[in-house]
Structures are given as structure tokens and as C-alpha cells.
Amino acid sequence: MLLRNILVASLAVCVSSPFVSAWTFSNATLAINERSGTLETRLFSMSVPLPDIMSLPSSALARLRFTVRSDLTPDTNNKPHQAYAIIEDPVTKLESSFAVDVRENGRARVDIDYKTIPTALLGPNKPLTMTIVLASFGTESPLKVEIGQIQPVYNGPAPAGPLRFGPKPEITHRFRPDPKFVSSTISLFFSAIIVFVAIVLIGNWLYLGAMPFKLLTALASSPLGHLGFFTSIVAMEIAFFKYYLGSTIFNLIAQVSVLAPIAFLSGSRALREVRSRRLKGEW
Numbered sequence: 001m002l003l004r005n006i007l008v009a010s011l012a013v014c015v016s017s018p019f020v021s022a023w024t025f026s027n028a029t030l031a032i033n034e035r036s037g038t039l040e041t042r043l044f045s046m047s048v049p050l051p052d053i054m055s056l057p058s059s060a061l062a063r064l065r066f067t068v069r070s071d072l073t074p075d076t077n078n079k080p081h082q083a084y085a086i087i088e089d090p091v092t093k094l095e096s097s098f099a100v101d102v103r104e105n106g107r108a109r110v111d112i113d114y115k116t117i118p119t120a121l122l123g124p125n126k127p128l129t130m131t132i133v134l135a136s137f138g139t140e141s142p143l144k145v146e147i148g149q150i151q152p153v154y155n156g157p158a159p160a161g162p163l164r165f166g167p168k169p170e171i172t173h174r175f176r177p178d179p180k181f182v183s184s185t186i187s188l189f190f191s192a193i194i195v196f197v198a199i200v201l202i203g204n205w206l207y208l209g210a211m212p213f214k215l216l217t218a219l220a221s222s223p224l225g226h227l228g229f230f231t232s233i234v235a236m237e238i239a240f241f242k243y244y245l246g247s248t249i250f251n252l253i254a255q256v257s258v259l260a261p262i263a264f265l266s267g268s269r270a271l272r273e274v275r276s277r278r279l280k281g282e283w
Helices: 002-015 184-207 212-221 223-245 249-279
Strands: 023-034 037-044 054-056 061-070 082-088 095-099 107-113 128-135 143-152
Touching (some): 023 054, 037 054, 037 143, 054 061, 061 128, 082 107, 212 223
Parallel strands (some): 054 143
Antiparallel strands (some): 023 037, 023 061, 061 107, 082 095
């Protein structure tokens, strides 16, 4: 892209020379095409540009066709080394170039799609000047001819101007406030529910005939099962309480992943011991 712009700029400088160009073109047409077909076609020449501004809808493209001729080699080579169609904003002098495909017989073509036009060239009521540039190496003088204007249809907001180096507005960082703990009233409410459920559970055990004095017997029958299960449950409660106080979720997951297998294995042994006593009628 940069190389193409440099070449176009150098061609424009060369065009300003006082020599008459050896390049000409004829049979020139500019057509506005959509998928449904051709909307408009205009003829022009080197001496007679387009009479009116041609409108280019957003879903269309401009098809430029003409025949190139070299006065030095009209029968052998009518293909210039450089051929461009340039659209330019006459107010800002911003421009964009499109390479023209030229065959050996001089037939040239280029399609300018609306979508390929830079946004800096778009705007309401903003006609763009179209120019053809032909040039080659050697002694042949280049050709630069303005052929008319096209008006890309633009209904959006005005394009933003180019970015400039300079101070930017101050950036103010706003951090989220620190997380707040649940109010003490809610904590006491749920704690009371837990204590009430525990009292109801113990009451039901006593009502169903559980014998507290059998605790020593149970511990003697399966100490690892009962102590391991009880200890792992208490350790899990401590882990969740530490998470409530500010510990990370990763620490909680690591602690639970260690305590869960211990609770499962020790709980299984404790339940087997309780089942054996229940079968004997020693509940």
C-alpha cells in the first residue's frame, strides 16, 4: 500500500512536466453497477469529462473501462508500466488510488467498490474527483487526466477526523468497594436455625431409643471410623468458616479434596459398626 502511494505520488510529479504525453485513451465509459444490473452508464474522453456528478450507492461499484494507446509503439505494446485511477477529495486533498488492469492490446478496466473507499473520503454531499494516471519508464511523458466526479451515497454520521499526537484526557481508575460481610442479624438467624435442628435431631434420637452410654462401646468397636468421621466433619466446617472469613476458593477446594475421602472411608466404617450393633439389638 505504501509502495503504491509512493509510485502514484511520483507519477503525479512527473505529470507536471511540460512535455506532451505519449499516452492517450479512448472508448472510455464509467458505469454504476449493482447486483440487479447497470444503474447508469456515461461516456467520456480525454477532452470531454463526465458532464454530471455520478451517484454511487453503498451496494454498488463503479466500473471504469477504456482503451489505452501509446503513440510510440501503437502496434506492439499499448500497456503502460503504471496505470491508476485516483479518487480525491478536492477540499482535504485526501486521495485513494486503485490499480488499473491493462492488457497488451490496451484494453483497461478497474472496478471501484463502494466498500473499498476509505471512510475518510466519505461524507454527506461530498463529491470525489476521479483521475486517470498512465506512465512508463523511458522517455515517454506520463498522462494525468481528470475525468469527472462521483458522489458516494453516505447516510451515516460524519467520519471521525484522523488521530493526532497530543495529550489525552486524564484516566480516573475506580475500583470496586471491598466486599462486605453478611449482617450479624442474618448470621444469628441462620445459626439459631442450625442449633434448633441439632436439638430436634438429638431429641428424635433419644425418642427412638438411642443409648448415649453406648458411645464408649462404639468408640471401642471402631475408633478410627467414629473419630475419623467426626473429626473430618468438624474440619470441613472449619474450612468453610475460614472461607467465610476471607480465605480463597482455591484453598477451600484443596482442603475439601483432602477431607472428603477421609470422611467417606471413616463414615463407611462407622456405619458398618452401627449396623452390626443394630442387628444385635444394641441400638
